[in-house]
Amino acid sequence: NAGVTQTPKFRILKIGQSMTLQCTQDMNHNYMYWYRQDPGMGLKLIYYSVGAGITDKGEVPNGYNVSRSTTEDFPLRLELAAPSQTSVYFCASIGGWTTDTQYFGPGTRLTVL
Amino acid sequence: KQEVTQIPAALSVPEGENLVLNCSFTDSAIYNLQWFRQDPGKGLTSLLLIQSSQREQTSGRLNASLDKSSGRSTLYIAASQPGDSATYLCAVAFSGGSNYKLTFGKGTLLTVNP
Numbered sequence: 083n084a085g086v087t088q089t090p091k092f093r094i095l096k097i098g099q100s101m102t103l104q105c106t107q108d109m110n111h112n113y114m115y116w117y118r119q120d121p122g123m124g125l126k127l128i129y130y131s132v133g134a135g136i137t138d139k140g141e142v143p144n145g146y147n148v149s150r151s152t153t154e155d156f157p158l159r160l161e162l163a164a165p166s167q168t169s170v171y172f173c174a175s176i177g178g179w180t181t182d183t184q185y186f187g188p189g190t191r192l193t194v195l
Numbered sequence: 196k197q198e199v200t201q202i203p204a205a206l207s208v209p210e211g212e213n214l215v216l217n218c219s220f221t222d223s224a225i226y227n228l229q230w231f232r233q234d235p236g237k238g239l240t241s242l243l244l245i246q247s248s249q250r251e252q253t254s255g256r257l258n259a260s261l262d263k264s265s266g267r268s269t270l271y272i273a274a275s276q277p278g279d280s281a282t283y284l285c286a287v288a289f290s291g292g293s294n295y296k297l298t299f300g301k302g303t304l305l306t307v308n309p
Binding site for chain 1: 227284
């Protein structure tokens with residue numbers, strides 16, 4: 083199993099540009115999550131999904147969109163990038179959220195200039 | 196509000212020392228508590244998961260305890276090594292009001308000096 087994979091690893095965007103962060107898991111997990119991590123601020127949940135076709139907002143959803151058309155994939159879309167979106171983005175998945183551990187991808191480091 | 200707090204934010208110890216990292220949470224109604232390790236520039240790796248019905252879990256030199264009634268967990272690292280240097284995060288699956296989501300602490304940055 084590859085686990086949770088994310089692409090790209092690094093990206094620099096100009097203000098106003100858009101991009102999609104890709105996330106794929108091969109563990110057949112129903113639950114998937116997008117977090118952002120800023121220095122000293124911990125992990126903040128952006129969006130999550132409990133299964134294909136079902137998504138919901140986390141703590142900091144503004145400026146982002148997600149879709150979940152398959153169990154495996156959970157892309158995060160940034161529209162009109164802003165400097166405040168400079169961060170490290172992590173995708174994660176879990177099989178049973180009350181019983182299992184959460185698996186994280188390696189992260190995408192995004193800089194918006 | 197359901198919160199997870201980790202104190203201290205940073206800890207520096209000499210190699211070989213036994214150490215304890217602390218995690219506290221505001222609501223005793225939980226499904227489980229997890230400890231993660233994060234190396235610089237990397238994602239989080241799960242270390243130990245303690246279910247609500249359990250009191251502790253062990254893996255090698257690591258031992259995690261859970262006291263729901265007091266809202267506390269500790270991660271004990273025996274005979275610390277420089278390779279243990281990392282950020283350690285605690286996360287809780289609360290059973291009321293936080294469906295499907297873990298609540299994370301901000302982590303403790305551990306430095307083990309040779």
